[in-house]
Amino acid sequence: MRVKAFFSVxxxxxxRVLHNxxxxxxxxxxxxxxxxxxxxxxAGGLSxxxxxxxxxxxPGYTAFQFxxxxxxxxxxxxxxxxxxxxxxxxxxxxxxxxxxxxxxxGLIAGYALAAVARWMVTATILTVVALAAGMNVGGDGxxxxxxxxxxLLVSLxxxxxxxxxxxxxxxxxxxxxxxxxxxxTLFFAPVYVPLSLLRGWLHxxxxxxxxxxxxxxxxxxxxxxxxxxxxxxxxxxxxxxxxTLWAWRGLKSAERAAA
Amino acid sequence: MxxxxxxxxxxxxxxxxxxxxxxxxxxxxxxxxxxxAVTSAGLNSAxxxxxxxxxxxLAFFLAFPFIQGALFATMNAGTDLARDIxxxxxxxxxxxxxxxAALIAGHLAGVxxxxxxxxxxxxxxxxxxxxxxxxxxxxxxxxxxxxxxxALAFGALGAFFxxxxxxxxxxxxxxxxxxxxxxxxxxxxxxxxxxxxxxxxAATVNPISYLIEGVRSLIITGWDGQALALGFGIAAILALVxxxxxxxxxxxxxxxx
Numbered sequence: 001m002r003v004k005a006f007f008s009v010x011x012x013x014x015x016r017v018l019h020n021x022x023x024x025x026x027x028x029x030x031x032x033x034x035x036x037x038x039x040x041x042x043a044g045g046l047s048x049x050x051x052x053x054x055x056x057x058x059p060g061y062t063a064f065q066f067x068x069x070x071x072x073x074x075x076x077x078x079x080x081x082x083x084x085x086x087x088x089x090x091x092x093x094x095x096x097x098x099x100x101x102x103x104x105x106g107l108i109a110g111y112a113l114a115a116v117a118r119w120m121v122t123a124t125i126l127t128v129v130a131l132a133a134g135m136n137v138g139g140d141g142x143x144x145x146x147x148x149x150x151x152l153l154v155s156l157x158x159x160x161x162x163x164x165x166x167x168x169x170x171x172x173x174x175x176x177x178x179x180x181x182x183x184x185t186l187f188f189a190p191v192y193v194p195l196s197l198l199r200g201w202l203h204x205x206x207x208x209x210x211x212x213x214x215x216x217x218x219x220x221x222x223x224x225x226x227x228x229x230x231x232x233x234x235x236x237x238x239x240x241x242x243x244t245l246w247a248w249r250g251l252k253s254a255e256r257a258a259a
Numbered sequence: 260m261x262x263x264x265x266x267x268x269x270x271x272x273x274x275x276x277x278x279x280x281x282x283x284x285x286x287x288x289x290x291x292x293x294x295x296a297v298t299s300a301g302l303n304s305a306x307x308x309x310x311x312x313x314x315x316x317l318a319f320f321l322a323f324p325f326i327q328g329a330l331f332a333t334m335n336a337g338t339d340l341a342r343d344i345x346x347x348x349x350x351x352x353x354x355x356x357x358x359x360a361a362l363i364a365g366h367l368a369g370v371x372x373x374x375x376x377x378x379x380x381x382x383x384x385x386x387x388x389x390x391x392x393x394x395x396x397x398x399x400x401x402x403x404x405x406x407x408x409x410a411l412a413f414g415a416l417g418a419f420f421x422x423x424x425x426x427x428x429x430x431x432x433x434x435x436x437x438x439x440x441x442x443x444x445x446x447x448x449x450x451x452x453x454x455x456x457x458x459x460x461a462a463t464v465n466p467i468s469y470l471i472e473g474v475r476s477l478i479i480t481g482w483d484g485q486a487l488a489l490g491f492g493i494a495a496i497l498a499l500v501x502x503x504x505x506x507x508x509x510x511x512x513x514x515x516x
Contacts, residue, residue: 033435041442044458048448052304176286180293187297193304202300 006103013097013110014117017084021118031080031118035073035126039065043133046192054197059136059223066130067147067218068191071211073126074155075182077119081111082162082178089170089254098258108163108247115159116152123151138224146229147221150214153236158182160243167250170257185211210235265357269365270372276339277369283339284373287331288380291324295384298323302447312449313479321385322474323446325406326467328377329413330437336370337417337430344425349512359509363502367414374410378403390478398477401487405477408494409470413437415501422508444468466493 021027043065050061057064088094101107131137139147162178169177189211190198198206206212217232277283299317306316313319343349352362382399392398420430443461445453445468453459462468473490476483 030435037435037439037442040458041447044455045442045447045453045462046302046305048308048452048454049302049305052307054304184293184297187294187301190301191297192301197304198301199303200300202297202303 002103006106006109009101009103009106010109010113013107014113017081017111017114018117020084021114027080027084031073031077032122032125034076035069035122036129038072039069039126039130042069042192043130049192052193052197055193057194057219057223058225059138062130062133062135063137063222064219066126066135067222068186068215070123070126070147070151071154071214071218072186073122074119074151075158075186076179077122077155078115078158078160079162079178079182081115081118081159082166083172083175085111085163085166086170086172086174086178089166090172094170094254095258098255104251104255105248108160108244108251111163112156112159116155119152119155123148137222139221139226140224143221143224143226146226147218150218150221150229150232150236153233153240154214157236157239157243160240160247164243164246164250167247167254170254185209189215191215210239260356262358262361265361266365266368269357269361270368273339273366273369274372277335277373283335287328287335287373287377290331291327291377291381292384294327295320295324295381298447305448308452310449310452315390315479317385317388318390318479319475320446321381321390321478322471324381325378325402325474326409326441326446326471328381329374329406329409330434330441332370332374332377332410333413333417333437334431334434335373335417336366336414337421337433338427339369340366340418340421341425341427341430344421344512345427353513359506359513363415363418363505363509366418367411370414370417371407371411374414375403375407377410378406381406385478392478393481394477398482402474402477405470405473405487405490405494408491408498412494412498412501415498415505419501419505419508422505422512425512440465440467444471446471466497469493 021031043062046065047061049055050057050064085094088097097107098104137144161182165174165178168174188202188205189209190206195203195206195212195216213228213232213235216227217229220227221229295317299320302320303316305311306314306319311319340349343352349362382402386392392402394401417430417433420433421427424430443458444465445462450459450462450468453462469486469489470493472486473494476486476490480486
């Protein structure tokens with residue numbers, strides 16, 4: 001009965017979020033357009049970077065940047081969902097959700113489910129565009145399954161982080177708090193060139209940044225030469241576990257505020 | 260009340276309102292600086308490309324925040340003016356003897372002030388980080404002048420959209436378009452080093468490239484008359500066209516009111 005109530009809440013919340021997103025262009029377009037735009041700007045405008053001495057990536061710069069944009073779209077898809085959570089609290093709708101839901105943990109699961117479904121649409125469009133732009137793929141089906149699985153975990157991590165923030169702050173003003181850490185974590189990684197070509201403070205930071213493991217594993221998978229994949233999945237799962245706790249405690253905070 | 264006094268009152272209101280809203284005044288300082296830090300560190304090895312015009316990517320990329328800051332000015336200016344329309348403040352002003360020119364000038368004074376403060380901030384950050392200007396102290400003054408003119412041009416564009424639509428959300432919707440314009444420019448690499456033909460073409464016909472290259476020339480090249488003429492010329496044309504469009508939109512709006 002408890003499990004049924006949990007899934008009932010999760011599915012209802014997910015349906016509502018997806019309905020809102022896919023019927024409101026102002027909510028849908030940024031999550032679709034921004035990844036495409038970053039992909040075009042980075043893969044198109046910076047392709048000469050692959051000629052830097054020491055830059056070796058067999059599938060080419062388009063695939064190199066595709067992995068970054070795929071991971072970025074997953075993380076920011078989660079952040080965009082967090083905006084929706086904050087909007088629900090600001091409008092008072094979340095308060096009614098808290099009263100109506102028999103299993104409140106289902107609220108978090110519902111937001112996460114919606115974020116993943118929403119990201120899958122973005123990922124599909126991004127992949128089609130990348131292939132149309134001539135992206136080379138060296139990996140086989142299993143490698144690509146691993147790449148998309150990794151990105152899906154990142155989407156979950158981004159959603160749980162942003163949901164935890166939204167449930168604590170309960171205002172759209174939390175937007176920068178949700179975005180900035182995600183943005184900095186991603187850009188403090190080897191975005192434009194491999195880790196070996198980074199120098200100075202960014203190399204030091206990138207070397208201990210979990211996003212580096214995600215990007216390097218993702219790039220190795222698309223190249224068909226898997227490396228550090230177990231480390232990347234372990235990092236993503238650890239982050240997902242940690243942020244599940246973070247979101248859960250955020251829910252408790254929201255419950256206390258609503259009581 | 261004289262025109263100057265009207266402008267003064269509205270300018271003071273515009274500046275105070277901007278400073279009282281940290282959400283308006285802080286992101287234009289933080290976001291461009293953060294992007295400057297991560298991009299210049301991440302792409303530093305691009306200076307090893309044959310033909311790259313500088314040995315420091317930070318110096319090459321320092322022009323970027325000036326333009327991104329101006330985009331924020333567009334959004335803030337437009338959103339504030341749209342709020343004045345939505346709350347009825349503009350209608351109440353229309354009942355006073357205030358002149359239309361005073362409204363636009365006063366409103367843009369806040370944008371220009373903020374643009375100047377931002378430009379000083381970016382320049383200071385660059386100098387502290389070790390960038391030395393190829394044009395020296397006079398170049399710094401010229402950079403501030405160009406950056407302020409660019410802020411005025413984009414601020415007037417934001418004002419036009421606000422007056423035309425009367426909606427803050429519509430003005431915010433302009434941001435992705437301008438952001439795309441910024442990224443499809445020569446911000447990351449010189450145009451002659453952009454490998455993809457269509458991207459190089461887009462960057463060449465994109466006026467934002469010349470605004471960036473105008474600021475950049477003062478930092479890494481020296482006194483480059485062509486780059487400066489294009490930078491100042493395009494900024495001035497954009498400012499004049501946007502101001503004329505904003506004046507027309509204000510006239511239309513007051514007529515409807």
